[in-house]
Amino acid sequence: SSDTATGGYVGGGFKGGTYLGPLPNASGVSRNNDDENDDRQRQQPSSIEQLQQHPYDHSHIAMTYVAICTLLALGDDLSRIHKTAILQTLKALQKEDGSFVAISSNNRNPESATSSAGEGEDKTTVEEKVDDDCDLRFMYLTIAIWYLLTDQNNKSSNNNNNDKDPYINIQSATSYILSCVSYDGSIGLTPGREGHGGSTFCGTASLHLLGTLDASMARRELRGWKEDLIRWCVMRQRSLPKREEKENEEELISQNGYYYHDWDKYAAGMQGRPNKLQDTCYSYWIGGTLHMMNESHVLDGWALRDYVLTCQSPYGGFGKVVGANPDLLHSFYTLCWLAMSRDQGCCEEEYDDEDDNGGGGRIC
Amino acid sequence: MDFATLSDVTPLPQNDGPVTPVCSIAYTSTFIKSFDYLRALLKADERSERAFDLTTQCLKLNPANYTVWHFRRRCLIALSGDGDGDDGSGCGGGGTIDVDRIEKDLEWTDNLGGTNPKNYQLWYHRRALLEFRFEGKSVRESEEEAALLLSVAQKELEYVDKILEDDSKNYHAWSHRQWIIRTLDNPTLWSTEIQYSHSKILSDPRNNSAWSQRWFALHEGSTIATDSSKTSTILSLEKAKEEANYALSGAKVDPYNESPWRYLIGIVMEQRRRARRAEDDADAEHLAESSELVRESIKEIREMKRSMEHPLQPLPSEGGVSVSLLSALVDLLEIFADERESSEEAKALFGELAVEDPVRRKYWRRREREISKKILLVV
Numbered sequence: 001s002s003d004t005a006t007g008g009y010v011g012g013g014f015k016g017g018t019y020l021g022p023l024p025n026a027s028g029v030s031r032n033n034d035d036e037n038d039d040r041q042r043q044q045p046s047s048i049e050q051l052q053q054h055p056y057d058h059s060h061i062a063m064t065y066v067a068i069c070t071l072l073a074l075g076d077d078l079s080r081i082h083k084t085a086i087l088q089t090l091k092a093l094q095k096e097d098g099s100f101v102a103i104s105s106n107n108r109n110p111e112s113a114t115s116s117a118g119e120g121e122d123k124t125t126v127e128e129k130v131d132d133d134c135d136l137r138f139m140y141l142t143i144a145i146w147y148l149l150t151d152q153n154n155k156s157s158n159n160n161n162n163d164k165d166p167y168i169n170i171q172s173a174t175s176y177i178l179s180c181v182s183y184d185g186s187i188g189l190t191p192g193r194e195g196h197g198g199s200t201f202c203g204t205a206s207l208h209l210l211g212t213l214d215a216s217m218a219r220r221e222l223r224g225w226k227e228d229l230i231r232w233c234v235m236r237q238r239s240l241p242k243r244e245e246k247e248n249e250e251e252l253i254s255q256n257g258y259y260y261h262d263w264d265k266y267a268a269g270m271q272g273r274p275n276k277l278q279d280t281c282y283s284y285w286i287g288g289t290l291h292m293m294n295e296s297h298v299l300d301g302w303a304l305r306d307y308v309l310t311c312q313s314p315y316g317g318f319g320k321v322v323g324a325n326p327d328l329l330h331s332f333y334t335l336c337w338l339a340m341s342r343d344q345g346c347c348e349e350e351y352d353d354e355d356d357n358g359g360g361g362r363i364c
Numbered sequence: 365m366d367f368a369t370l371s372d373v374t375p376l377p378q379n380d381g382p383v384t385p386v387c388s389i390a391y392t393s394t395f396i397k398s399f400d401y402l403r404a405l406l407k408a409d410e411r412s413e414r415a416f417d418l419t420t421q422c423l424k425l426n427p428a429n430y431t432v433w434h435f436r437r438r439c440l441i442a443l444s445g446d447g448d449g450d451d452g453s454g455c456g457g458g459g460t461i462d463v464d465r466i467e468k469d470l471e472w473t474d475n476l477g478g479t480n481p482k483n484y485q486l487w488y489h490r491r492a493l494l495e496f497r498f499e500g501k502s503v504r505e506s507e508e509e510a511a512l513l514l515s516v517a518q519k520e521l522e523y524v525d526k527i528l529e530d531d532s533k534n535y536h537a538w539s540h541r542q543w544i545i546r547t548l549d550n551p552t553l554w555s556t557e558i559q560y561s562h563s564k565i566l567s568d569p570r571n572n573s574a575w576s577q578r579w580f581a582l583h584e585g586s587t588i589a590t591d592s593s594k595t596s597t598i599l600s601l602e603k604a605k606e607e608a609n610y611a612l613s614g615a616k617v618d619p620y621n622e623s624p625w626r627y628l629i630g631i632v633m634e635q636r637r638r639a640r641r642a643e644d645d646a647d648a649e650h651l652a653e654s655s656e657l658v659r660e661s662i663k664e665i666r667e668m669k670r671s672m673e674h675p676l677q678p679l680p681s682e683g684g685v686s687v688s689l690l691s692a693l694v695d696l697l698e699i700f701a702d703e704r705e706s707s708e709e710a711k712a713l714f715g716e717l718a719v720e721d722p723v724r725r726k727y728w729r730r731r732e733r734e735i736s737k738k739i740l741l742v743v
Contacts (some may be wrong), residue, residue: 017379
């Protein structure tokens with residue numbers, strides 16, 4: 001049976017737009033019909049209204065994530081959002097294999113989303129049977145929401161597998177992510193798929209936020225994975241020519257003790273997969289993955305900076321490649337990485353990694 | 365789109381907020397009109413022929429709107445034989461889509477996808493339609509049905525191949541193949557996929573997706589951290605040797621190509637991990653066998669390295685050492701880090717890499733430092 005003790009919210013979160021009218025209310029609360037007479041409902045603040053069920057008036061995990069991040073960026077304290085509704089909804093979104101679907105529908109039976117084997121008729125929608133909408137993009141969105149709303153920052157950084165989180169199954173989420181690890185150390189979007197910069201970031205970030213990254217890397221069946229992952233990330237940076245032996249030292253301009261190279265001669269961007277082209281957004285996906293593991297110092301940060309700066313548009317913003325028109329996605333991720341590039345000796349030649357504890361794990 | 369059929373509908377505008385919106389999109393008037401009508405039908409949840417036609421119109425304008433796709437599928441269900449459009453649930457358990465509608469929509473999606481081969485929703489829609497096609501047939505009642513399913517799958521795989529001809533590394537396309545093969549789980553498909561990957565590798569050995577697909581097909585979709593209940597998909601040592609040779613042949617075609625080198629390491633490490641899988645005591649026999657595989661590989665790679673350095677051997681056009689080759693060599697040597705000779709060789713190679721691969725000099729130097737520490741311990 002559904003979790004009536006907690007009210008069984010399944011539709012919490014944010015939707016993309018309001019064209020379907022004022023329903024639900026501003027805090028995005030949706031209700032399971034069964035809870036109509038639940039006492040606890042009446043204890044809720046009176047501003048929360050009973051909703052009409054509408055098949056397309058549902059929240060979407062990406063919208064919820066963006067809404068929360070936007071509010072935080074604008075300095076909001078999130079006191080006006082119904083955290084409980086959203087967190088309980090995350091529970092309804094998690095599948096048995098640990099992955100998360102994106103859509104919480106008013107019509108979905110919360111039992112079908114979380115029931116263990118043997119509950120009888122499978123009420124899941126067709127969409128759930130298909131492996132889209134439950135890939136690592138949605139894992140990351142969900143875990144990030146969970147992390148922010150449960151204030152994980154202020155909790156113990158070590159998530160003991162024995163601690164049962166009331167909202168998400170940490171263990172199965174971890175297992176799902178690990179099942180996406182590829183033979184070369186990278187992470188694919190779903191199990192079996194080729195490893196890719198975006199999914200590698202989503203997987204690593206999720207494990208990091210879940211607090212299970214270190215434990216995962218210590219697993220017997222993943223022996224050597226940490227080193228593989230670091231190597232895979234490092235190999236994504238484009239090769240540079242060897243410096244000519246008789247290079248004129250004066251050509252290198254010293255700035256703050258660092259040598260500043262020729263503008264694009266020593267620029268080296270990141271690719272998303274082996275044998276593919278460089279693209280500015282991978283500076284974040286790959287650079288961010290390393291940053292989370294406190295490993296940014298293995299990158300040639302200056303060369304990467306040089307690359308992304310060559311992709312800066314005369315109109316402002318960053319494009320995907322040199323000469324491309326700027327767009328929001330590439331601008332955003334490039335700026336995120338540039339901010340991170342100040343840490344962990346990314347742009348330093350010599351770096352004592354044993355000294356630095358700062359910078360890692362900062363969430364954008 | 366004939367808007368006359370919607371004359372009784374009151375369009376429902378988008379709400380961009382109470383004040384002047386930030387960064388509002390410059391929609392065309394056709395776009396606004398189409399979507400205003402769509403919103404009205406969504407609100408009414410009208411699943412009809414005209415609603416279906418409207419989704420066609422709207423998807424031409426924005427093929428990435430997942431709500432429109434979702435609504436389109438609900439219309440398809442409602443318009444099909446036993447459509448249950450009335451109860452408002454539209455859950456897959458209740459309805460299905462007629463086969464001819466599936467066929468038509470697959471074709472339509474193909475036409476729409478022409479300029480959008482990387483659109484998530486398009487690929488998802490194909491899967492959703494095929495899911496209906498394959499639904500309830502996982503228990504094969506007759507050989508006839510199994511053959512029919514197989515031919516549907518093969519037709520779809522041909523479609524994907526067409527897409528891959530334009531862009532051989534399309535991530536969605538490769539994963540669509542994986543979905544089809546996993547869903548049917550037919551031995552024929554698993555083995556033909558090995559062949560398919562091989563043909564793609566032959567036509568472009570630098571296609572990392574093709575190498576990745578080979579792994580997928582050989583392991584029937586299981587991955588390195590999949591539950592131990594699937595250990596049967598770990599390659600036998602014999603098979604691993606074959607694959608190691610395959611990888612090395614691929615590397616010989618182009619030693620600078622990272623893909624075969626990483627494939628080789630993946631194959632080797634799978635054997636090493638398998639040997640250590642049981643408890644703390646490594647499986648001695650497996651360990652010994654896998655060690656032999658490692659040593660054989662090291663020997664071959666050293667040979668390749670020597671031949672590339674030979675002054676009379678014309679170097680491949682890129683010139684210089686192959687970082688991928690050296691990187692694979694050090695990874696294998698480090699397996700025997702407790703042997704002095706191996707660590708010393710690895711250490712020297714890290715030094716070489718720091719010079720030859722300047723963008724990764726900090727990384728190689730770090731690994732050099734680490735192996736130096738190990739060498740001190742070994743003494």
